[in-house]
Amino acid sequence: MTNNLSQHMGRAAVIDDLLKTSPIPNLMDRISGLDQPGGDPRLKQIVGRVVGDLFKTIEEFDVTPAEFWSAVSYLTALGQSNEGGLLAAGLGFEHFLDLRFDEKERQAGLAGGTPRTIEGPLWLADAPMEKGSARLDQDPEVGEVLFMHGQVRDTDGNPVPHAIVDVWHANTKGGYSFFDTSQSPYNLRRQIETDAEGRYRFRSILPAGYGCPPDGPTQALLTAIGRHGNRPAHVHFFVSAPGYRKLTTQINIAGDEYLHDDFAFATRDELIPGVTRNEDPDAMRENGLNGPFTEIQFDFAIHRETASVPDTVVVRDHAKAA
Numbered sequence: 001m002t003n004n005l006s007q008h009m010g011r012a013a014v015i016d017d018l019l020k021t022s023p024i025p026n027l028m029d030r031i032s033g034l035d036q037p038g039g040d041p042r043l044k045q046i047v048g049r050v051v052g053d054l055f056k057t058i059e060e061f062d063v064t065p066a067e068f069w070s071a072v073s074y075l076t077a078l079g080q081s082n083e084g085g086l087l088a089a090g091l092g093f094e095h096f097l098d099l100r101f102d103e104k105e106r107q108a109g110l111a112g113g114t115p116r117t118i119e120g121p122l123w124l125a126d127a128p129m130e131k132g133s134a135r136l137d138q139d140p141e142v143g144e145v146l147f148m149h150g151q152v153r154d155t156d157g158n159p160v161p162h163a164i165v166d167v168w169h170a171n172t173k174g175g176y177s178f179f180d181t182s183q184s185p186y187n188l189r190r191q192i193e194t195d196a197e198g199r200y201r202f203r204s205i206l207p208a209g210y211g212c213p214p215d216g217p218t219q220a221l222l223t224a225i226g227r228h229g230n231r232p233a234h235v236h237f238f239v240s241a242p243g244y245r246k247l248t249t250q251i252n253i254a255g256d257e258y259l260h261d262d263f264a265f266a267t268r269d270e271l272i273p274g275v276t277r278n279e280d281p282d283a284m285r286e287n288g289l290n291g292p293f294t295e296i297q298f299d300f301a302i303h304r305e306t307a308s309v310p311d312t313v314v315v316r317d318h319a320k321a322a
Ligand SMILES: [Fe+2]
Pocket: 120, 122, 170, 234, 236
C-alpha cells in the first residue's frame, strides 16, 4: 500500500468513525431520508452518497468553515447567473455523460455512427423549419460566407430522407442569438429537413470561438484552478428522424487555436471536417458573391432505434423564445 493510499484509507476510516459516533443517531440515514417511508428511494440513495462523499472531502482536505461557506456562496451565484449548464460542461460532466452513452452503445454492438458530442447550454427550441436548404444568417453581419452541405445516412449507408438537421452556431463575436440580445431571434439557427436523397445544405457565416462570460462564476472557478474557459469555433447539430436514434453533435472549424484545447472537452477527431476556401471568381459569381467563401462537406451517419440501449433524447431545461 502506498503512503498516500494508506493516509487516504486512514482518513476515510476517521470520517466513518466520526459519523458513527455522532450524538445524532443514524445521522446519514436521517440526512438522506432513508429512515422515512416517503420520498423517492433512488434519490435517497444518491443524496446519501453525494453528501457522504462531500463529508469525506471536507475531512480529507480539512476544509475550513470559511472555505465551506465560500463554496455555498459560489453555488448561489452560479444559480443566480444561470451558468449551471456552462459549469457542467467545463467540469467535464457533459462529456462524461457522452462517454457513458458511447460505452453503452459499444456494449450493445452499435458501431459506425457519427460520434456524438456535447449539446451545451445554448440551443433554442423551435427554430424556423426549411426544406432541403436554408440560409442561417438573417442579421446584416459581415463575415466570411460559409456553405455547408452533406447527406444524412443510416449506418448501412442508406440515405435518410426527411431527417431534421437542427443547426445552431455563434456569430463572428462568439455570441448566440436569443442569449445575445443584440442579434435577432433565431439568427444562425434553423431546422433543415433533408430532401429525398437525405441531403441538406445551408449558407451562413463562419462562427468564431468564444469564452465563458469573463465576470461569471464559471470563469471565476476556472481561473482559480489555472484553466482557461475558451471553446474553439464550432457548429452544433441535432440530427433526428423517426425510427432513428437522435444524434447530438458538433463540427469544429479546423485551424482554431483551441481546436484540441476546448474547455468543454467536446472536440473529437472525426468531427473536424476539411475546410475549403474557395477563391475561384466563377464560383463566387455562381453563388452571388463578390469575395472568397468557405465550404464544408459533412455527412452524418445515424443509428436505427434500438431498444437495448438508453434513448439519446436528453431531457433537460431548454430556452424557448416567447
Ligand atoms: Fe456552442
